[in-house]
Amino acid sequence: MKTRRDAVKREAVKRNTVKRPLSSRNGPVRLNPGRQTTLGGQVTLSGIGVHSGKPVNLTLGPADADTGYVFIRTGLDGRDREVRAEVNSVTATDFATVLGDRDGPLVSTAEHVLASLRGLGVDNALIEVDGTEVPILDGSAAPIVAAIDQAGVVALAAPRRFIEILKPVRVVIGDSSGELHPHAGGFRAEIEIVFDHPLIGRQQLAFDLEPAGFRRDIARARTFGNMNDVARLWSAGYALGASFENSVVFDDTRILNTEGLRYADEFVRHKALDAVGDLALAGLPILGLYRSVRGGHRLNHAVLSALMADASAWRVVEAEAPRRLRGHADVAAGQVAPAYGPDRSA
Numbered sequence: 001m002k003t004r005r006d007a008v009k010r011e012a013v014k015r016n017t018v019k020r021p022l023s024s025r026n027g028p029v030r031l032n033p034g035r036q037t038t039l040g041g042q043v044t045l046s047g048i049g050v051h052s053g054k055p056v057n058l059t060l061g062p063a064d065a066d067t068g069y070v071f072i073r074t075g076l077d078g079r080d081r082e083v084r085a086e087v088n089s090v091t092a093t094d095f096a097t098v099l100g101d102r103d104g105p106l107v108s109t110a111e112h113v114l115a116s117l118r119g120l121g122v123d124n125a126l127i128e129v130d131g132t133e134v135p136i137l138d139g140s141a142a143p144i145v146a147a148i149d150q151a152g153v154v155a156l157a158a159p160r161r162f163i164e165i166l167k168p169v170r171v172v173i174g175d176s177s178g179e180l181h182p183h184a185g186g187f188r189a190e191i192e193i194v195f196d197h198p199l200i201g202r203q204q205l206a207f208d209l210e211p212a213g214f215r216r217d218i219a220r221a222r223t224f225g226n227m228n229d230v231a232r233l234w235s236a237g238y239a240l241g242a243s244f245e246n247s248v249v250f251d252d253t254r255i256l257n258t259e260g261l262r263y264a265d266e267f268v269r270h271k272a273l274d275a276v277g278d279l280a281l282a283g284l285p286i287l288g289l290y291r292s293v294r295g296g297h298r299l300n301h302a303v304l305s306a307l308m309a310d311a312s313a314w315r316v317v318e319a320e321a322p323r324r325l326r327g328h329a330d331v332a333a334g335q336v337a338p339a340y341g342p343d344r345s346a
């Protein structure tokens, strides 16, 4: 059922939509003539919820153009419930990003699957979950990336749409800050974390989001936590599924996982992964720069909410008329997954 808030949001999107070509203040920006994409088929992953510790299946499947990402909660006595992955659907950001509707939370820990879809340039997907949480798997996006590779990415007829940042939006929460800025070259993120811990300290990561880099530099970074915090969460009934199988765990001086780290700076890379997932709740790929210092789910959500609340800070732009596909073989091989952002080669 459509809520009034949905109607208001859709109206805002309509009002903000303009057609390319446009000229920005940085000169003419020509978007990649990209088509929207979806998955080539269905694929299922099974695991446990990091908070519930209970088994859950995650099924990713194709969706029509302009669907975006829609979560479907199954296993409720035949009464499937749907929630669109968008900023207004967030019901909590305490330990993970939780989506729901007026009737309450529907699915927790949405961020890694959303990051995987966005990171690999999948614009539309149905995300079926038969439990309260997306399975944590190995704590990173790598298994989901592998599943998406298995399903394949295919182009749809509709042109791709983006949210272009038109002016800076900034949010400060305590000693953390997050901001979105106009940026001519697609989506760029600059993430900084500062932990008073000898293994972490200050870590910074800057990247331009595109599938190969996401896969190589970000997807494999795992969730992490301090053993003391994990023990505290356990006693509060959270993180019941957390283990060395799905989290980097450290004490005051060392990493407790025997296999060590996947990247020397795995911590900031995981924060980057979370940010890509949380910002996927914009509903469309963002053309802009996201900068966060000491951020997390709450900050990411606050910045996106602040952006959406200011209709003069963004607009929806459409890619120019799509180029003809090179050939059917390209589709089968997933080679048509288009470049993520504007085409700067022209």
Ligand SMILES: [Zn+2]
Pocket: 111, 112, 223, 270, 273, 274
């Ligand atoms: Zn995470």
